[in-house]
Amino acid sequence: MNDPDYKLLDSQLRALLAGETDALASASNFVALINNAMHDINWVGIYVHRGDELVLGPFQGKPACGHLNLNAGVCALAATTLTTQRVADVHEFDGHIACDADSRSELVVPLISNGQLIGVLDIDSPTPGRFSEVDQDGVERLCASFCEMQNSRATFI
Numbered sequence: 001m002n003d004p005d006y007k008l009l010d011s012q013l014r015a016l017l018a019g020e021t022d023a024l025a026s027a028s029n030f031v032a033l034i035n036n037a038m039h040d041i042n043w044v045g046i047y048v049h050r051g052d053e054l055v056l057g058p059f060q061g062k063p064a065c066g067h068l069n070l071n072a073g074v075c076a077l078a079a080t081t082l083t084t085q086r087v088a089d090v091h092e093f094d095g096h097i098a099c100d101a102d103s104r105s106e107l108v109v110p111l112i113s114n115g116q117l118i119g120v121l122d123i124d125s126p127t128p129g130r131f132s133e134v135d136q137d138g139v140e141r142l143c144a145s146f147c148e149m150q151n152s153r154a155t156f157i
Contacts, residue, residue: 006138028058035060043124065099078108
């Protein structure tokens with residue numbers, strides 16, 4: 001299957017969230033848009049940064065880990081380094097936290113609003129090597145748009 005049209009998705013995201021004042025509603029629709037647009041994924045969601053952990057926020061997929069410590073796992077690495085993590089095979093990632101045993105590859109993008117980490121967007125696939133550079137660039141752009149729209153809010157979720 002082809003990669004999603006990320007430019008079109010960005011336009012759809014901006015239209016979907018325009019005028020929305022509630023962060024929870026925005027985050028929920030953001031996750032749903034990605035879930036419906038990307039093929040071969042089994043989980044997508046936001047983990048919200050709260051103190052010294054990441055707390056499960058809006059997601060689509062199987063039930064997931066509710067709290068992630070910032071000292072282990074792909075999400076924690078993305079959050080603490082503020083860099084996107086694209087992992088071709090999570091079984092080869094030292095310290096991977098397996099919330100869903102079916103997941104084999106992962107893409108995690110830090111969400112930064114007003115210069116502060118607000119959380120991470122986590123996308124999992126049952127297929128090793130599922131996420132390409134095109135996916136990474138496209139999802140990073142979507143996250144930047146989402147965060148830009150969050151800048152006007154005092155708090156996130």
